[in-house]
Amino acid sequence: MAGGRRLMARDGARPSYDPAGPDHALRAALQDLRTGRWMAMRTLLAETTPWWQWTQRTQVLAAAAAGTDVVRAWLTEEPDSAHAVVMHARVGVERALRARRERHRRTHELWIEAWDAAQTATVAAPRDPVPWVCLLALAQLDPEQRWEEHRAAAPEPMLPPGPWGLLAEADRRDPFNREAHHRMLQFLYARGGSGRLAEAAGYAQWAAGQAPPGSALHLLPLYVRVERYRRDSGHDAALDLHWVVEEADREARRALHSWFERTDPAERALPDLNHLAHALWGALKFADAARVFEAIGPYFTPPPWMYRTPDRDRAVEVFVQARDRCRAAAEGSRP
The missing domain is CATH 1.25.40 (Serine Threonine Protein Phosphatase 5, Tetratricopeptide repeat)
Incomplete structure (x- = not known):
């Protein structure tokens, strides 16, 4: 059954939100x-x-x-x-x-x-x-x-x-x-307050810096980046650059190498996988993101995808578009 769901996901079926994953x-x-x-x-x-x-x-x-x-x-x-x-x-x-x-x-x-x-x-x-x-x-x-x-x-x-x-x-x-x-x-x-969000960012960096390889705390900076984007949506014309700046790229790569590649697949929480796929896609690391989408399989979580569209009911469509874009890029890069 699990293999069938994975095949359906690879064939482009719409994923579903399931709290049990x-x-x-x-x-x-x-x-x-x-x-x-x-x-x-x-x-x-x-x-x-x-x-x-x-x-x-x-x-x-x-x-x-x-x-x-x-x-x-x-x-x-x-x-x-x-x-x-x-x-x-x-x-x-x-x-x-x-x-x-x-x-x-x-x-x-x-x-x-x-x-x-x-x-x-x-x-x-x-x-x-x-x-x-x-x-x-x-x-x-x-x-x-x-x-x-x-x-x-x-x-x-x-x-x-x-x-x-x-x-x-x-x-x-x-x-x-x-x-x-x-x-x-x-x-x-x-x-509250923009200054307090900076405190949250500092905390996330500190906690990730304390965490051992394989710890989910390496993803905390990705969550803070999504929260900043959520608060600024509609107010900042430069938001398209939010995901490709050097710091965002570094956070995504650190989470990939320190968490995704170092932890037992059974211990990966779905929200973490979704935030990592989202960060790598936003940083234009399509091949790496495709690996994470593969790990997500037939499930998804509305955050962070829901913050990339004015209509939050369309979060799954943003997810599917990102997944398909990353898969196409990854397959095109294979010899």
Whole structure:
């Protein structure tokens, strides 16, 4: 089946967005969850051991469960389950962040509930990085940094105060945890202002510089570049040069060589693959981008492609055009 999907993708079929991507076990648990059942989720998480996979699966499951009472039913049935406690925190965080985006009147209440649930999870699962990732995610709801834990001194003098203690706790349990560092970026974005975006760029470069070969943190500068483009779209006539300047080219090549070529294909997150393909395509590195498109296969993620068109529903068309252009260039360069 996987080979058939890959063939379809190479033949030019439109890719699809699927939060589970190639993780078929996760997809099955999601389908079960959407019917109001939690046993498949419970079994899947019991079988999930690497922290990178645990972090990824709990995030995707929480996004699907946030509009339901499935996790609450699980926790009620098994109140001593550390996995259920962690998922309860995950769902609480997802609801609080959604409420903030929608400017819901219960945002503060949901925030406090999620914070309490995450604190409980740090006790129930003391070796798990995810409860600390949850607390980091909630930090973006405090852009004024009124909470003391959100204004700790940075480990580097050029970086701003922030939830560094929370990041350190996540890193202590899972060094270079991908989501933890993305949550830190989101906190820096939430502080607002063009100067603050420069802080985010500095942070991304610092984190990537600390990361070992194969770490997904090498892609952080690509995410910041997309965020800058998103904010400037429609206001800057020079945006076409945004992707081909020397710095953008260097960031794309560094991510290719330090991450894509040095990590296990099973550990590559779809958003990372899409951001790398997008960066290489924008930097006119078509042959290299074609390799990444091949790794993406029949799936895609709307960001970053949705920011390259005024009509965000046409993101998949931008993706397909970029993929086909890169494949054609790569095939034309072969002897």
